[in-house]
Amino acid sequence: MLQTLDTQEKEQDISEEAEQSLLFTANRPKMIMERGEGMYLWDTEGNAYLDFSGGWAVTSLGHSPAVVQDVLKEQSGTLIHSSPAFYNKPMLEFAKLLTDISCFDKVFFASSGAEANEGAIKLARKYGAVRLNGAYEIITLTNSFHGRTLATMSATGKSQWDHLYEPKVSGFRHVPINDLDACFAAISENTCAIMLELVQGEGGIHIVDQSYLQTLRKACDVYGILLIIDEIQTGIGRTGRMFAYEHYGVEPDIMTLGKGIGGGFPLSAMLTKKQYDLFEPGDQGGTYCGQPLAMAVGRAVVQEVIDRKLGDHAHMQGEYLLLQLRRLSGTFGLSKIRGKGLLTAFDLPAPVGAELVARCLHKGLIINSPSPFVIRLMPALTVATADIDQMLLILAEACKEIGIAAS
Template sequence: MEQLKQLTDELLHDASSSLLFVANRPEVVMERGEGMLVWDTEGKKYLDFIGGWAVTCLGHSPKVITDALQQQSTQLVNVSPAYYNKPMIEFARMLTKLSGLERVFFGSTGAEANESAIKLARKYGTLRKGGAYEVITTTRSFHGRTMAMMAATGKPNWDKMFVPQLPGFVKVPFNDLDAMAQAINPNTCAILIEPVQGEGGVNEASIAYMQGLRKLCDEHGILLILDEIQTGLGRTGKMFAYEHYGIMPDVLTLAKGIGGGFPLSAMLAKEAYNLFEPGDQGGTYTGQPLGMAVGLAVVGEIIGRKLPERAAEQGAYLQAKLKEVQAKYGLTEIRGKGLLLAFDLPKPLGAELVSACMAAGLLINAPSPTAIRLMPAYIVTKAEIDEMIHILCKVMDQLFGK
């Protein structure tokens, strides 16, 4: 054990002296993972209810991904986005058939997919809306960390970072249809919204709101862009979150679960918005064979194992277990869909709870001081949910003095 601790200390020293500081990370180095579990370099085990921020939808190191990487890496890793490749075409066919949207552009990150959607919306505004360029987003939203996506994001105080921000984004309150209607003007080309705000604290759009947005976009001839970076491909208990609302978007963005942990994203659009010309959009790693093979394997697994239905079932069980202890700990507003869930704390002790749970072998996330977010893999079992609740309650007993 002493040797393992020494190794960890050396790694942490190297991290502090070589990595650019961007986050306060705990003094732990993760080394391996399997299923719902990860282990650090000292051999300590953690039950993972963060899932890489809703990324490891199949759990850690699933065989389907390792097999896809191994097989494709012996055939073709990268060729150039200037050429077609077989898994690119196969994955495009799978996603368009699955979503009902006829065209797809592949990227590596959610922010890249959202950037692509904004470019497409502005191209549409240029060609068909007299140069309209504004995109309406909402407060408490999160769309990525590029300069444009930070301008689109509605997180508090982000409008003061890295100024001047890219112009052309108008923000209105989430779930307020009247505010959205009033914000639409001749310069508007699109509305960009998350059906469930993840980073904002797992805030769900109402059915009336989403259906109202679809109607507004149709009436004004503007695009409805749904950011399903976090909610897409089974996370909410449906293949896509828009299915909960009985609507179809014009443009859809996907990432996180699409690669099960491999960096991969996609922007899908209706045929009517297949508007880019050569040179308008691209990227070195767009549609590269290795990523496409992983995407095919992951999404194929989600479909074949009916994992959206499993996410709905396990999410309902998790919500029920939280409600059993809700009164005891003063938890409020247990919310979310499928396996994207959150609850509010009686005191602003989110960071303290996350830290204490990690010490007890449980990984959870606090998007704010008063909110806890849970995003386990779709493969989570009821026994693992029971274990999570047991650890959580034990820690809350200590923290809240119950």
């Protein structure tokens, strides 16, 4: 569709405003999002967008859910911040809720997934220093993603980051997913932990095999090293269970949570077993760790996921989504349709991911392409069947318009 002169002028105004005040870090479309409700976002021009990226798996309850609005109003009228030097009531209540529903005993709260993963890395190295004669290396997976701080970028297995911000933080060894021989070959007297995502989200939805994880758990027990599961993207109902590790019959030693845990409010957590409660005062902390406002929101979001059985709903809707994508696959050459719960992906027959994302956005649908051949879908856990049907309709139209077809 040709742009009108008025539209072109508005886009130019947005570009100029952004260039004047914002540090450039991403290529963003020329629109400004103004409000959200449920599965939809609206821009300042009143255009509606069906959101199947969920703010990158963040808006677990949909956009601007009433439960978050209500708890923000209530808690902000009581206590917003007291400093991490003190306990607060929402902190204690939220910590108890998370330990009650998981296999863990202790919680450290933070504000972002990268910060939670930094905490996990620090705890693993503290464990290595105290109990493994100074071991400090952590084995992670190629194609993984653990965050954008310097340490978590070093842990991440994205090839695009290999030479970015050198020198990296040392002490990370990357091995291919589901390759036990490579992992065992990487273990040495310097190894303190193995850290992995059970579903590689940014990597394009690659899933850890059950036998692989179970064998890693046994290996960690034999060598006395820690098993860290990064559930920043998979946790809080996303994969059809409250936590992805529950699919495997394996308990990690450390787990990290983020994204959907706050339903859009900046919040993350690191959980561990009581025998790894090793930090001394001053070893770990942060200005906003356990902030009352964040704690109240997190508690409300997780309780809503529990009360509404949204993990079960995610499993059911995820199965429906995969089924419908398979029905489209013959027409458009979609392949490797995969996922757990509402964390799904498929491969395209050509490297047109960015073009398809742009065309879908033009038609009122938000999807994500983590690489040129891959489309990732991660809608709110509250997504309805009608939303999935509407997404598929727009997706099919967009595929036709850019010429995607089976060979």
